[in-house]
Amino acid sequence: MKALFLSDLHLPAEPSPLREGFLRFLAGPARAARSVWLLGDIFEYWIGDDVGLQVYAPEVAALRDLTAHGVAVHFMHGNRDFLVGRRFAHAADVTLAQDPVVVELDGRAALLSHGDLWCTDDHAYQRWRRFSRNRAAQALFVRLPRRLRERVAGGVRSRSDSEKRNKPEAIMDVNPAAIERALRRSGTRLLIHGHTHRPDDHALHIDGQPAQRIVLADWRPQRMEYLEADRGALRRIVL
Numbered sequence: 001m002k003a004l005f006l007s008d009l010h011l012p013a014e015p016s017p018l019r020e021g022f023l024r025f026l027a028g029p030a031r032a033a034r035s036v037w038l039l040g041d042i043f044e045y046w047i048g049d050d051v052g053l054q055v056y057a058p059e060v061a062a063l064r065d066l067t068a069h070g071v072a073v074h075f076m077h078g079n080r081d082f083l084v085g086r087r088f089a090h091a092a093d094v095t096l097a098q099d100p101v102v103v104e105l106d107g108r109a110a111l112l113s114h115g116d117l118w119c120t121d122d123h124a125y126q127r128w129r130r131f132s133r134n135r136a137a138q139a140l141f142v143r144l145p146r147r148l149r150e151r152v153a154g155g156v157r158s159r160s161d162s163e164k165r166n167k168p169e170a171i172m173d174v175n176p177a178a179i180e181r182a183l184r185r186s187g188t189r190l191l192i193h194g195h196t197h198r199p200d201d202h203a204l205h206i207d208g209q210p211a212q213r214i215v216l217a218d219w220r221p222q223r224m225e226y227l228e229a230d231r232g233a234l235r236r237i238v239l
Helices: 017-027 049-055 057-068 086-092 123-132 135-141 146-166 176-186
Strands: 002-006 033-039 072-076 095-097 101-105 108-113 190-193 200-206 209-215 225-230 233-238
Touching (some): 033 108, 057 072, 072 086, 108 176
Parallel strands (some): 002 033, 072 095, 108 190
């Protein structure tokens, strides 16, 4: 009854070891799981289902094949692939998950998220996040010609990379108080998220009770890692 979690693969549009690794994961370890949770930024950028379904056709087919084998696959939006929509969900036969969402892992409640909504000290990013999630803005963007959308996405990515180099490290991480509030509101003491590219296991205390925050690893050609939850145990596995 394993559940597997991964995020921040940032699969590029062109062939790469990352894409090859993801296909190996879907054809291998994922088939022994009960569920697979893709917690955002699986794709480097997604400019609309019409384009994404073409660019990532092998991944879409592999996801559909995985669900056909009885594995439940859940996809959560990240800050790079927030335009993944219903056409993708139908083609890949996956479920689009809310962010955050509470799930049960072997009788233990866990809070799952991409994680960027708790980087509350980065005010500029939070303004962009609110705008990018606006349905009207999204609807207008996906009507633009493909080449224009690609230029816009490339510009946003370049600007984001540039801003990261000039921002203090602290504001790009999650805010501890925001994490505590989220755990209290959800009634959980286990949080699993990605986004920050700072994989670690954090021991917390919430209202006198022990809690745990697990940050998933971002994928790199030399190290592709996912989290496995099985029989109450959590462990990181390198593909």
